[in-house]
Amino acid sequence: MAEHRVCPWWLGYLLASPIRRLWQDPGKILRPHVREGMTVLEPGPGMGFFTLELARLVGGSGRVIAVDIQSRMLEGIRRRAAKAGVLDRVETRLAKPESMGVSDLAGRVDFTLAFAMVHELPDAAAFFREVAQASKPGARLLFVEPQGHVAPSAFEAELHLAQAAGFAPVDGSPMRRSNTALLEKMKS
Numbered sequence: 001m002a003e004h005r006v007c008p009w010w011l012g013y014l015l016a017s018p019i020r021r022l023w024q025d026p027g028k029i030l031r032p033h034v035r036e037g038m039t040v041l042e043p044g045p046g047m048g049f050f051t052l053e054l055a056r057l058v059g060g061s062g063r064v065i066a067v068d069i070q071s072r073m074l075e076g077i078r079r080r081a082a083k084a085g086v087l088d089r090v091e092t093r094l095a096k097p098e099s100m101g102v103s104d105l106a107g108r109v110d111f112t113l114a115f116a117m118v119h120e121l122p123d124a125a126a127f128f129r130e131v132a133q134a135s136k137p138g139a140r141l142l143f144v145e146p147q148g149h150v151a152p153s154a155f156e157a158e159l160h161l162a163q164a165a166g167f168a169p170v171d172g173s174p175m176r177r178s179n180t181a182l183l184e185k186m187k188s
């Protein structure tokens with residue numbers, strides 16, 4: 001079974017370290033999925049290792065909604081985004097563990113990045129339903145879990161929940177040392 005322990009806020013600094021780019025390059029991971037003008041949902045962004053790249057890729061006409069249950073993570077994102085000059089397109093939202101509170105986004109999201117966060121959720125099924133509700137038909141979800149924390153069988157179980165919520169797997173490149181799935185919101 002996957003753990004549901006929440007990553008401590010101070011680990012957010014480590015996760016956002018530039019050294020991580022050596023094995024997980026945000027540009028390389030995100031460029032195939034994100035274009036200018038998109039609305040992107042990023043649940044569990046930590047201190048923004050991926051958020052800044054998402055903000056650069058969506059450009060001035062797009063937006064990134066970063067949703068976390070820890071305000072210190074969101075403060076870290078705002079600080080980093082301001083320094084990088086992209087704060088104007090980054091919205092941070094404080095969520096509750098059982099709900100992201102994104103019903104206002106219904107059918108508006110073009111792309112969701114759920115990176116190393118689903119195993120921390122108390123109810124992954126409810127999470128995928130919220131993402132599906134927020135997504136446009138055909139919108140993609142890049143779902144990644146670290147192999148160190150999430151066994152392949154647990155990842156498969158999470159993947160089934162995503163499919164039950166209305167996502168279908170599409171071809172995508174696997175990532176080293178990670179369970180990876182690229183999914184698409186079904187059209188009906």
Ligand SMILES: C[S@@+](CC[C@H](N)C(=O)[O-])C[C@H]1O[C@@H](n2cnc3c(N)ncnc32)[C@H](O)[C@@H]1O
Pocket residue numbers: 006007015016043044045046047048049050067068069070073095096097098099100114115116117120121122
């Ligand atoms: C291991 S960190 C990953 C951070 C980031 N995605 C990355 O890869 O650098 C997991 C993040 O998910 C957040 N999180 C945990 N439970 C959550 C929930 N119910 N809703 C939103 N975020 C949550 C944690 O606070 C933390 O920022």
